[in-house]
Amino acid sequence: MKGAKILIESLLKENVEVIFGYPGGAVLPLFDALYDAPLKFILTRHEQAAAHAADGFARSSGKVGVCLATSGPGATNLVTGIATAHMDSIPMVAITGQVKTSLIGNDAFQEADVIGVTRSISKHNYLVKDINDLARVVKEAFYIARTGRPGPVVIDFPVDIQMQEADFNYPPDVSIRSYKPTYFGHPGQIKKALQLIYRSRKPVIISGGGVILAQASPSLLKLAEKIHAPVTSTLMGLGGFPGTHELALGMPGMHGTVYANMAITECDLLISVGCRFDDRVTGKVSAFAPEAKIIHIDIDPTSISKNVRVDVPIVGDAKNIIGQLLEELNTSKLPDTAGWNEKIKEWKKKYPLVYKKTGRRIKPQYVLEELYKQTKGKAIIVTEVGQNQMWASQFYKYDYPRQFISSGGLGTMGYGFPAAIGAKIANPEKTVVDIAGDGSIQMNIQELATVAAYDIGVKIIILDNGYLGMVRQWQELFYNHRYSGTTLKNPDFVKVAAGYGVKGKRVDKEKDVKSAIKEIISYKGPVLADFLIEPEENVFPMVPAGEAINRMIGGMA
Amino acid sequence: MKHIIQVLVENKFGILARVASLFSARGYNIDSLNVGETQDATISAMTIVVDAPDERILEQIKKQLNKLIDVIEVVDFTRREHIERELIFVKISREAKEEGVISKLIKDNKLSVVANGGSDCILLACVDRQSEEEILRELKKIGIKELVRTGKAAIRK
Numbered sequence: 001m002k003g004a005k006i007l008i009e010s011l012l013k014e015n016v017e018v019i020f021g022y023p024g025g026a027v028l029p030l031f032d033a034l035y036d037a038p039l040k041f042i043l044t045r046h047e048q049a050a051a052h053a054a055d056g057f058a059r060s061s062g063k064v065g066v067c068l069a070t071s072g073p074g075a076t077n078l079v080t081g082i083a084t085a086h087m088d089s090i091p092m093v094a095i096t097g098q099v100k101t102s103l104i105g106n107d108a109f110q111e112a113d114v115i116g117v118t119r120s121i122s123k124h125n126y127l128v129k130d131i132n133d134l135a136r137v138v139k140e141a142f143y144i145a146r147t148g149r150p151g152p153v154v155i156d157f158p159v160d161i162q163m164q165e166a167d168f169n170y171p172p173d174v175s176i177r178s179y180k181p182t183y184f185g186h187p188g189q190i191k192k193a194l195q196l197i198y199r200s201r202k203p204v205i206i207s208g209g210g211v212i213l214a215q216a217s218p219s220l221l222k223l224a225e226k227i228h229a230p231v232t233s234t235l236m237g238l239g240g241f242p243g244t245h246e247l248a249l250g251m252p253g254m255h256g257t258v259y260a261n262m263a264i265t266e267c268d269l270l271i272s273v274g275c276r277f278d279d280r281v282t283g284k285v286s287a288f289a290p291e292a293k294i295i296h297i298d299i300d301p302t303s304i305s306k307n308v309r310v311d312v313p314i315v316g317d318a319k320n321i322i323g324q325l326l327e328e329l330n331t332s333k334l335p336d337t338a339g340w341n342e343k344i345k346e347w348k349k350k351y352p353l354v355y356k357k358t359g360r361r362i363k364p365q366y367v368l369e370e371l372y373k374q375t376k377g378k379a380i381i382v383t384e385v386g387q388n389q390m391w392a393s394q395f396y397k398y399d400y401p402r403q404f405i406s407s408g409g410l411g412t413m414g415y416g417f418p419a420a421i422g423a424k425i426a427n428p429e430k431t432v433v434d435i436a437g438d439g440s441i442q443m444n445i446q447e448l449a450t451v452a453a454y455d456i457g458v459k460i461i462i463l464d465n466g467y468l469g470m471v472r473q474w475q476e477l478f479y480n481h482r483y484s485g486t487t488l489k490n491p492d493f494v495k496v497a498a499g500y501g502v503k504g505k506r507v508d509k510e511k512d513v514k515s516a517i518k519e520i521i522s523y524k525g526p527v528l529a530d531f532l533i534e535p536e537e538n539v540f541p542m543v544p545a546g547e548a549i550n551r552m553i554g555g556m557a
Numbered sequence: 558m559k560h561i562i563q564v565l566v567e568n569k570f571g572i573l574a575r576v577a578s579l580f581s582a583r584g585y586n587i588d589s590l591n592v593g594e595t596q597d598a599t600i601s602a603m604t605i606v607v608d609a610p611d612e613r614i615l616e617q618i619k620k621q622l623n624k625l626i627d628v629i630e631v632v633d634f635t636r637r638e639h640i641e642r643e644l645i646f647v648k649i650s651r652e653a654k655e656e657g658v659i660s661k662l663i664k665d666n667k668l669s670v671v672a673n674g675g676s677d678c679i680l681l682a683c684v685d686r687q688s689e690e691e692i693l694r695e696l697k698k699i700g701i702k703e704l705v706r707t708g709k710a711a712i713r714k
């Protein structure tokens with residue numbers, strides 16, 4: 001069997017259903033093998049979008065996303081997408097064509113050192129130099145991508161090897177002696193953690209993306225309810241714990257809720273599950289959870305004690321470890337946390353997320369609230385980056401894992417729309433909405449051609465403020481209103497959509513928001529809706545960079 | 558503080574770059590790095606000497622080394638019993654070789670002559686931490702034409 005066919009057969013063995021990609025000279029044999037393979041191929045209009053679509057497919061389904069590009073420029077166009085997946089621990093396999101093995105290192109036509117370029121932005125990478133390694137490499141790549149702390153794996157596949165012949169034997173299992181993730185928590189650490197729980201009168205759980213990746217949501221819910229601990233979910237963790245639950249605190253950190261940040265600041269025990277304490281979460285580290293003992297549950301030992309001091313680290317899979325804790329938990333030893341929960345309830349009442357409607361100009365928060373109502377909280381919300389992303393995290397409530405999809409770690413503008421394409425393909429029956437900014441959407445707007453060609457019913461809602469709003473907000477607050485390089489002269493988005501054959505809609509009055517959203521979500525194909533919003537609306541509350549998280553601007557009034 | 562770290566890795570291409578880039582990405586200079594096959598031809602042992610101004614960052618680097626897929630084991634020898642040696646080649650002129658300090662080092666078996674033709678000669682020293690300083694100090698007195706070191710290799714006791 002030819003190398004190209006071996007690759008396709010291997011993908012089928014891994015139950016791959018869809019590949020997002022773009023062709024070129026160094027992948028011609030692969031595309032030829034793809035032509036009559038029982039696999040869906042989605043031709044995006046830019047390789048970056050193929051990577052983000054594979055990522056959105058993975059985040060929304062829990063399966064490994066697959067993208068494919070040619071050598072050189074095709075591969076370098078994937079880089080932002082691979083880095084985005086890497087920062088958020090998303091399982092993905094990226095396949096790149098490479099020049100003939102005899103030409104590697106010669107500055108051959110369309111050669112790029114993909115192994116070198118992707119080394120620090122992927123979980124692992126492989127250059128296939130021998131056709132006899134190919135099936136094993138694919139098997140290992142998928143295994144590495146989805147196990148342990150997940151992440152993207154790159155397979156660089158020279159064109160001559162795609163054409164060589166070998167027998168196809170897909171290895172039944174994987175054994176990598178140097179890669180053995182820890183899945184269960186150390187029993188001694190479980191005991192120590194329980195001792196801290198028994199002593200805590202003011203516990204808080206901080207739930208990160210790891211909860212979703214490990215499918216630990218049901219266990220987390222059980223734990224929180226048993227020990228009566230309020231739960232704050234990081235941006236990556238939204239939906240890991242039901243956002244409408246009475247123990248839910250919303251998001252912590254820079255644009256978190258006042259009550260989440262107050263709770264962290266005053267708690268005497270912080271149980272972190274699958275959260276790596278990003279600086280957007282902690283603010284000034286020395287003032288982060290100053291009163292608390294910290295239990296840190298994470299599958300990746302390098303996350304532990306990296307940013308914050310930890311009292312009881314537990315390395316392993318979040319679901320297993322919570323299971324271990326629940327198994328040994330003696331509820332009669334739990335102290336009374338009623339006072340603490342009462343206090344939190346008061347904070348919630350006193351400092352809710354707020355905004356003011358004007359009666360004229362559209363407030364972005366209102367758009368999200370209305371979207372929440374009309375989709376009954378059940379849509380998959382994908383975001384771009386900036387204010388749009390923060391409003392989407394604050395004003396839509398996420399009750400289910402894999403419902404909120406956003407580039408957290410890298411903060412990649414242009415991520416949302418292609419990721420929404422991937423999410424819609426994985427969930428054709430669900431409403432998938434990309435909450436976009438007028439800046440971000442233009443970073444991958446060419447994908448309107450993809451949704452038109454395949455009739456992928458993604459809904460784009462542009463919160464159009466005419467600015468690179470998040471940067472403008474910082475300039476307003478910290479750079480004396482000097483809006484340097486942040487004003488946008490936008491195209492007519494409705495006409496742009498029409499040019500691509502996609503339904504477009506413009507909404508510029510508050511009173512039209514309701515009916516517009518109804519129209520958008522009931523339309524069956526793709527829609528781009530341009531909501532002209534209050535141009536200088538800000539995201540509040542806000543913790544200025546480097547400040548303690550209880551030093552918030554806005555939202556405390 | 559100087560650390561000697563042993564990293565056991567799969568004997569595959571690419572792993573050296575991965576290991577090295579964990580240090581370079583943080584602006585850490587590796588003092589020396591020595592690699593060779595072990596008794597098992599599929600495993601290589603690297604001995605890395607690095608000066609770590611911040612122990613916390615070094616801890617992080619060690620964890621991240623462990624996280625690399627092709628790394629089998631990471632051991633910091635700094636606080637463990639171990640033996641370390643390094644080979645140093647020096648090229649000096651024939652006249653310099655006759656100087657008292659040098660002939661004494663040769664007589665004491667601290668230096669050996671490995672090539673001795675033409676106008677130069679090449680000496681070899683196998684040093685540990687103490688003898689390294691002594692020999693380099695003496696050699697610098699008489700003027701060295703060329704100096705090449707292997708970097709430290711270390712083994713657990």
Ligand SMILES: Cc1ncc(C[n+]2csc(CCOP(=O)(O)OP(=O)(O)O)c2C)c(N)n1
Nearest residue numbers: 386387388411413437438439440468469470
């Ligand atoms: C690729 C990329 N470039 C630059 C940035 C920096 N950045 C963060 S938010 C932002 C503004 C985004 O503008 P827009 O998409 O209109 O969203 P808004 O904040 O206005 O909602 C910029 C430029 C980024 N995150 N990603």
Ligand SMILES: [Mg+2]
Nearest residue numbers: 437438467469
């Ligand atoms: Mg904007």
